[in-house]
Amino acid sequence: PGTWGSAVAVLLGLAIDWYLGFWALVVATLVVTAAGFWACAVELKDRPGADPSEIVIDEVAGQWLTLLFPAAAFWHRGVEDWAVVAYPGWIAAFLFFRLFDIWKPWLVGRADAKPGWQGVMLDDLWAGLFAGIATLAAAGLAHGVLM
Numbered sequence: 053p054g055t056w057g058s059a060v061a062v063l064l065g066l067a068i069d070w071y072l073g074f075w076a077l078v079v080a081t082l083v084v085t086a087a088g089f090w091a092c093a094v095e096l097k098d099r100p101g102a103d104p105s106e107i108v109i110d111e112v113a114g115q116w117l118t119l120l121f122p123a124a125a126f127w128h129r130g131v132e133d134w135a136v137v138a139y140p141g142w143i144a145a146f147l148f149f150r151l152f153d154i155w156k157p158w159l160v161g162r163a164d165a166k167p168g169w170q171g172v173m174l175d176d177l178w179a180g181l182f183a184g185i186a187t188l189a190a191a192g193l194a195h196g197v198l199m
Contacts, residue, residue: 054150054154055150056108058111058146061116062145062146065123066119066135069123070135073127074123077116077119080116081113085177088109088112089170091107092109092172096168096172101167103164110176113176114153114179114183116180117180118148118149118184119145121188122141122144141187144186145184148187153183157182
C-alpha cells in the first residue's frame with residue numbers, strides 16, 4: 053500500500069503543479085500534512101503504536117514534500133513544465149522517497165519507533181525531507197558531473 057500510495061501521490065502532485073502551479077503544491081502539501089496528523093490522531097487514538105497499511109495519507113504528505121524540492125528548483129528557474137521535460141526528477145523523487153521510507157535511516161527510524169499516532173506521519177515526513185535533498189543532490193551530480 054505504501055508504494056501504491058506514493059505512486060498515486062506522485063501523479064496527483066504532478067497534476068497539481070502542472071495545472072495549478074508550484075504554490076498550489078506547497079499549499080496542498082501543508083493541507084494534506086495537517087489533515088494527516090488530524091486523521092491519524094482520530095483513527096489511531098485507541099490503537100497506540102499501530103501503523104495500519106490502509107492509512108496512506110502519510111505517504112502522500114511525505115511524497116509531496118519530496119516533490120517540493122525539484123518543483124521549487126524548477127519554479128525558481130521559471131520552468132513550468134518540469135514534469136514533462138524533467139521526468140527523471142520526479143522518478144528520482146519517487147525512488148528516493150520509497151528508499152528512505154523502507155530503509156528508515158536515522159531520524160526516519162526514530163520517528164517510526166515513536167509510540168502513538170505521531171510516528172505514523174513523522175517517519176514519512178523525515179523520509180520526504182531526506183528524499184528531497186537526495187533528489188537535488190542527484191540532479192546536481194547528474195548535471196554538474198555527468199553532463
